[in-house]
Amino acid sequence: MNRTPEQQVEDLIARHSRHEPLVSVLCETHDRAAVAFRFVDADMRCTELTHGELADRSRQLAAGLVGIGLGRGDRVATLMDKSEDYVATLLAIWRLGAVHVPLFTAFAYAAIELRVSGSKAKALVFDDRYRSNLRLDGGEDLHSSGITMIAAGEAETGEIALADLFRDVPPEGIPAPAIGPDDPIIHIFTSGTTGKAKGVVVPKSALACFEVYGRFALDLRKDDVFWNAADPGWAYGLYFAILLPMLSGIPSLLLKPRFSAELAVALLETFEVTNFAGAPTIYRALMACERQPSGVNLRCASSAGEPLTPDVNQWAPAALGVAVHDQYGQTEASMLINNHQHPDLRSPLKPGSMGRPMPGWTAEILAEDEDRPLPANEKGRLAFDLERSPLAWFSGYTGISAQEAGKISADGRWYITGDVAYRDEDGDFFFASRDDDVIIMAGYRIGPFDIESVLVDHPAVAEAAVVARPDRSKGEIVAAYVVLNKDRAPSNDLAAELQAWVKTRYSAHAYPRVVEFVETLPRTPAGKIQRYRLRQLQSA
Incomplete structure (x- = not known):
């Protein structure tokens, strides 16, 4: 008898509630001769690593x-x-x-x-x-x-x-400790x-959530050729290009060189990938690539990290043979709402929709001023009912409780995503905006404070504020508004110097693509930077 999605969620929660060595869950229950990972070089040569190795x-x-x-x-x-x-x-x-x-x-x-x-x-x-x-x-x-x-x-x-x-160690090696669900x-x-x-x-315990996502959102099957192009330095890549394949025993393709559209097309074709996942920026890079995919063998294509723009699915069916299914999640909770690929949960794609809650999660749209669910088509705070979300695992940030951080309501019932959304009459959810200032560039979430902190360390900079600026290829880029010290004057050379400063002192991926020099920054009477006013300047 086939078990319902809800029963399968219960099974996976029970499985990952056991106290056992983590290595047995991830590797040692699989056939030693079965391939765990395939590492692909720029020339498409492949090295395989088995579970036994x-x-x-x-x-x-x-x-x-x-x-x-x-x-x-x-x-x-x-x-x-x-x-x-x-x-x-x-x-x-x-x-x-x-x-x-x-x-x-x-x-x-x-x-x-x-x-x-x-x-x-x-x-x-x-x-x-x-x-x-x-x-x-x-x-x-x-x-x-x-x-x-x-x-x-x-x-x-x-x-x-x-x-x-x-x-050199005997086969049993050193004793592996038993790990419990809260460890x-x-x-x-x-x-x-x-x-x-x-x-x-x-x-x-979060491993149950990872497996549910693989099973229902990705519809990952034993005979799939699976490639998640996300970098494992970030949550989506680590959770679903590394841990999910280990859990499922389904081999994962890993591209060793840095991502490029040309390499991606070659990999999709050479290895006849059937199940592919990546950020919208990856699909936009493929759209813009001179070498368009030819003869690909995709069964499923999925996207996560930022909202999927409609132009991708105007291109994908002809180029990839399938439409791209948009999916939504957070580092703190894993995946939450999906256009599910599994036949039992698949529904017609709606432009702009991120889908429906994944089994194990119950979503609501709450009013802005109180924890009250709103009716269909009204925008509000996207939240999840923890009383009806058995997959929930987030308990807080390091040194900050979830309630203190505003991620869980005072009564403990709601997980608050920090995003604004609405739900239509059919139960499909649509992303509207973020109610914070996080920048999502090419699928990476970038906090303005980190970049601002680096910029103000530069001897020429008195103040700095960072916001998102819309960009066709990356979704959003980082734009910096800089107030200089009185002894420095704006110049293109100084703008380039500040970009290099952030690259070398914070991150090569998060430097400001645009640097604007301004005399003052807009602030509240309490002195807080009004980033929304800087965003308004960009659209004026």
Whole structure:
């Protein structure tokens, strides 16, 4: 007898409520000969890693990590490209019962240091090509912070070579601790608007949510050729290009070089991908690519990270053979509302709709001034009823309770997303706007405060405010409004200098594409920057 989606949710929650070694859930229950990951080079050559090889490599590395004093609950950060060493490192971390801290490879020193110190990481594993990201010229250096530095490649003085940590161990290796549903497995950071990036601790119970998404939103099947093009330095890539394939036993394609539209088209064609996921900016890059897809074999195409613009699905059916299904989620909760691919939940796509709540979640639109559900077609706060959302797992940010952060209502009933939406008469949800100032560029959520903090450290800058500016290819780009010190004058050279300043001190992906010099910034009587007025200037 087929079980209903709600019953399947109950099954997965029960499965991930067990106390057991995480490595058994992710790897050791699968056939050792089955492929876990396929790593694709720029020339489309592919290296396969089986579950047995992954289990053995992680066992050897875990022994080495224990040897340098790492163990259960310790935070271990990674700044690595997609490679065999990368996935072996992740599984070794989880084999110990330790906690993974993901770092995006485009991050510069400030963004890395914030996450390393904020998570209290005891070790950092990095590809040696990113060593320069770990220090400021003539200034701070993570090597002097007391953290254990592990280099995947050539190790310098004060570093440990990752290759030297792979130890010969018996098949049983070191004992892997049993992990319970509330035990942490990931410590990831998401950007806010009124403070520094916030730490989110992901418990083992969240794995149920990941599996439900794969089953119903992606309709991931055992015979799929699956590629999620998102970077695993961020939540969507880590949750669904790494963890979901490990959980499901379905191989994941990982493109080793940096993403380009030309490489993406070649990969889709060469490997006959059947199930593809990525941010809208990836689809827009494919649309603009001189080499258009030909003879692709897609069964499902999914999009997440920002609202999907209608032009994508004007192009996709002819170019890809399928329409792209828009889906909505957050780092703090995983995926929440989807245009589901599974036949039992699939419904006609509506332009602009992000779909319907995923099994295990119950969504409502609340009034602005009180926690009261609104009728259809009225815009309000998108929220989830925690009394009827058994997949919910978010409990707060590092050092900040969920209620203090405004993410859960005072009575504990509602998870408040911070987004504005509405629901039509059929129960389909539509994204309207954000009620905060987060910028979503190419699927990445960027907090203005982080960039503003770096800009005001420049000797020429007195004040700075950062907002989103609409952009056809990236959805939004970062625009900076800068007040200069009295002894400095605006110039194109200074604008370029400020862009480079953010690239090297915060992140290469989050620098302001536009720098506007202004005499003053609009503020409230209390002194808070009125970013909405800066956005109005852009549309004037």
